[in-house]
Amino acid sequence: MNESDITKSILKYLKTLPRCFFWKEHGGIYGTSGIPDIIVCIDGRFIALEVKTQKGKTTPLQNVAIRKIRNSGGFAFVVRSVEEAKNAIDSSTGGKNDS
Numbered sequence: 001m002n003e004s005d006i007t008k009s010i011l012k013y014l015k016t017l018p019r020c021f022f023w024k025e026h027g028g029i030y031g032t033s034g035i036p037d038i039i040v041c042i043d044g045r046f047i048a049l050e051v052k053t054q055k056g057k058t059t060p061l062q063n064v065a066i067r068k069i070r071n072s073g074g075f076a077f078v079v080r081s082v083e084e085a086k087n088a089i090d091s092s093t094g095g096k097n098d099s
Contacts, residue, residue, distance in 0.1 A: 001081075007037060007051045009082040017089075019043050034061030036069075036076060040089070046074035047092050054080055 007024065014022045022040040025031055036048035048069050050062055058066070058078055069076040077088040 001053065003037075003051050003053055003056065006053070006079075006081060010038060010049065010051065010079070010085045013082050013086065014038070014040060017042065034059065034065040036062070036065060038085075042089065042093055045092055047089060048074060048076040049085055049088065050076070050078045052078055052080055056080070 011022070011024060014020055020040065020042045022038060025035045025037055025039060027033075027037075036050040038049040038051065040047040040049065046069070048066070050058060050066065052058065066076040066078070075088070075092040077084070079085045079088055
């Protein structure tokens with residue numbers, strides 16, 4: 001599965017969650033380098049998801065962004081499947097996001 005397919009699956013899942021706001025960061029010329037792919041806010045919790053394939057690696061700029069988010073009290077994860085995204089969200093919210 002490629003990053004685009006994984007991302008689509010995660011976005012589909014996020015649409016099922018109550019009290020969830022999210023957006024997909026678009027990379028390239030109009031995006032900000034290093035910003036995680038999906039930004040989520042659930043019940044006031046800031047969660048950033050960097051989507052990678054099984055073999056994909058984060059860039060140095062992505063690592064800096066993840067560290068800054070965590071140091072600011074937010075949650076940031078590298079996820080490789082919709083299941084990993086669900087687990088990341090559950091760990092960030094205490095599992096209070098059943099759809």
